[in-house]
Amino acid sequence: MRVAVVNLGRIVTGDLASPFAAGDSLLMEGGRIAALGTLTAEQVSGADVVVDAAGTVAIPGLIDSHVHITFGDYTPRQKVVGYLESYLHGGTTTAITASEVHVPGRPKDPAGVKALALAAQACFRDYRPGGMRVHAGSVILEPGLTEADLAELRAAGIWLAKAGFGAFATPYDYAPLMRAARGLGMVTTMHTGGSSIPGSSGIWAEHVLAAEATVSFHVNGGPVAMPEEGFERLVKESSVAMQICTAGNLRTALKTARLLDEVGQPERLLIATDTPTGSGVMPLGIFYTITHLASLGGMPPEQAIAAATGNNARVYGLDSGILAPGKDADLVLIDACAGGAHDEALTAIAHGDVPAVAAVFTDGVPRFVGRSRNTPASIRNVRVAECRLPMDFSGSAH
Template sequence: MNGPILFRNIGTLLSGDLAHPMLDATSVLVDGGVIREIGTEPDAETVIDLHGATLAPGFWDSHFHPYFGDYSPRQRVNGAVERTVVSGVTTLISAGAGHQPGMYLPSPTLPNVQAGSAGHGGDPRRARDARGTKALAITMTEAWRTERPSGVKCYAGTVFAEDGFVRDDFVDLAANGIRMLKFQRPISRIADAETYRSWAAELGLLVMTHTGNRSMTKDVASIRDSLRAIDPDIAGHVNGGPTPAPREAVDWLIDHGRAALELVFIGNLRVAAHVLRRAAERDELHRVILGSDLPGGTGVVPGAMLRTIQLLSHLSDVPVELLVCMATGNTARVHRLPGGLVAVGEPADLVAWDPVEASETDDFLDCVAYGDRAYPGLIMIDGVVVHHGNPLLLSPKRMPTIHRNAPALAAGSV
């Protein structure tokens, strides 16, 4: 499609912005991959008629574990990323690349599918050092700059904290596009963790923690104390990945930390509901972001983001339109990235949603709150329609129709 693209007859327009989650408009004009106008209907080369369906920002998965290309070695699955896009996700944030066979084997006390080679003479510590983790992070960043299955945006610049880093490593990482330092496995000393945190802040890297069943350093037994010392920008899977941290650590993050509070599909839903309720009580829903923590040992669930929104709507009093913001605009803002919003000047990453045929509901928000499955009828990334029609076998009630070279439609005469 060349030239301006006009979305018209939008039934509900979700913004991704907590301050104004729904916009009073029925049209959006896209040109050059960017949202140019909202609420107007100028002539356009292409008109996409939503017939009353919902238009929303594409979901952002704030906790994704990429490999090379569209393959997951943890589950030996091809096509997981493409199916995730088809399920309404347009942006992935890497929580670290830890699934490379032979690279990041777990410790003997944390076995998983990758540990098999350790039983054949492999060293489970192999490549778990500053040199190995740095090289992998830079390689992944370069690979995903151009590898975009179904047009997805994958921000893969995340490096795991390991013993042995010096400041020059952080300078090099920042120069090569690394955006985030993640404390994934325990490093040896809390003093080093605090130094890493300081270097990261100095050079503009975000800091994320694996928030779960272990301390971030070997010399501090308390999970809460290690989190307090690091004071992350993002508390990764605060509801567990899959096992959450003790309640005292979770509550410290809510009450005293500055971190964004990430809730993930594979985690503990009771803890997720607790975090969401506490954040709402503190008027701090802007701190909550959503992710899947997939692919991983739990499996591959392309529809995890929508399902997480749905489950949280059932476990809390937070309206669906605000939960959508936590999976879109909140994540973009926390990660200091463009997108996640329906606003003039933002990237045109948009999804048309509607209830599945035969649902008792007639609107996306009601459908999600009720518990039925909603389906995307059209997915756009950077102003390009990457999926249109019936990619998930079941059809939405109102399928968008595309009319090319139709200024008369744009003018409303048809």
């Protein structure tokens, strides 16, 4: 499918090094961004679908790097069906598992945790709820696992390892397995903060440093933040990516962003939701955190958007998250909400308003065009201007 998006008001790339792209249009073909900036008349006329963006802002599809996937589009924690598709209507085009820890009766023996990770990964290999990309299958590190077990998983395609819910005597005991997993090329993630479920223990900065984690999960608390002195330690004594979550402590989220800015390392800041959990299901969670950083923390909106897109993509090795030729064609059109205080998406975000989601594309396919079921209407009328396929992308069914 070849899809052209024209009449863009602005293009936010998700790349901190070059946050805006010149031009007013882009072309998607074969699941990739084929051209970005200005399209020729021939490129537009040759598209199967032409979407009139009506002056809205293009951003990369949001990447939620902390979603508690189980199996299918269902969460047993909140007993909700269809939450991932609902997140897509909040602009989230990629979800990364925070481990399948919420599977009822989850196994805790070495064979069981390996089987759980492999099964989860396999179930989402071709299943894309609402069109969302889901990276499932993170091995939960438990006593008894060996480096050989991790090597077996890595060879089978598992690339995520999670510390924080295992039955180790102390959080320091995760360190050997975490270092082994990272040595095998896996992205290692570590619960940070107070205990979030019965039977787990609090994990502080010293434990994250000892484990040499790739990502400090919900560093602002999931939902309880670690002791105050830990934030400066993680910033100054490591290169760990510091993930802040909507379902956490807002004050320490702002503190984390400020500390990383002060040392000139904003690329280490990641945004996620840490849902579904006791905090619930949050389809607009990523956008809420973006608006908090911009309106309360004074962060430029394009930098906050990068923390939820390009920064996540860099740390997790994804080909999405940045709008550039050759990248995955995951795209969201946003606008100021009708009836709000501002008439443009980025100024509305800086004001603290969640933007209207006017269209979502994943893998170069329009998933809906016109209006999200989870946000107020946009000011501008985004529409399918031309469609040469027997398909309806208007979103009228939503």
